[in-house]
Amino acid sequence: MAKISTYENASAPNLSRDKVIGTEVGDTTTNATKNFKLEQLVTLFNGGTTPTSDTIGVKGEIRVDDNYLYIYTGTAWKRVALSSF
Numbered sequence: 493m494a495k496i497s498t499y500e501n502a503s504a505p506n507l508s509r510d511k512v513i514g515t516e517v518g519d520t521t522t523n524a525t526k527n528f529k530l531e532q533l534v535t536l537f538n539g540g541t542t543p544t545s546d547t548i549g550v551k552g553e554i555r556v557d558d559n560y561l562y563i564y565t566g567t568a569w570k571r572v573a574l575s576s577f
Contacts, residue, residue, distance in 0.1 A: 506530070543569045 511527040542557045543549060549564030556562065560571040 545569065 510530045512530065513525060514528050515525050541547075541555075542560075543555055543562050543564070545568070547569065549569060551564060551566035553564040554562065556574075559574055561574060562569050562571045564570075
C-alpha cells in the first residue's frame with residue numbers, strides 16, 4: 493500500500509485528475525467504496541437546483557445556494573443558514 497504523506501507546499505488540487513476515496517450514496521453493492529475525481533465531489537456540492545419540500549432526494553445528498561446548505565435526510569430536506577465570518 494502506498495504511503496500517505498504530507499507536504500509543506502502542496503500545489504492546488506487538479507479537479508479532473510486528483511481523486512478521493514468514498515462510498516457512493518445509495519449504492520447497495522457489497523463493495524461500494526470507489527475513487528471519485530475531485531470534480532465529482534465539487535459537483536455534489538454545487539449541482540442541482542435549490543430543493544423545495546417536495547423535491548426528491550437521495551439520503552445524504554447535499555446542495556448549496558447563496559444562503560443555505562441543504563441536506564436530504566432520507567425523509568425530508570433540512571437546511572442550515574450560511575453566514576459570513
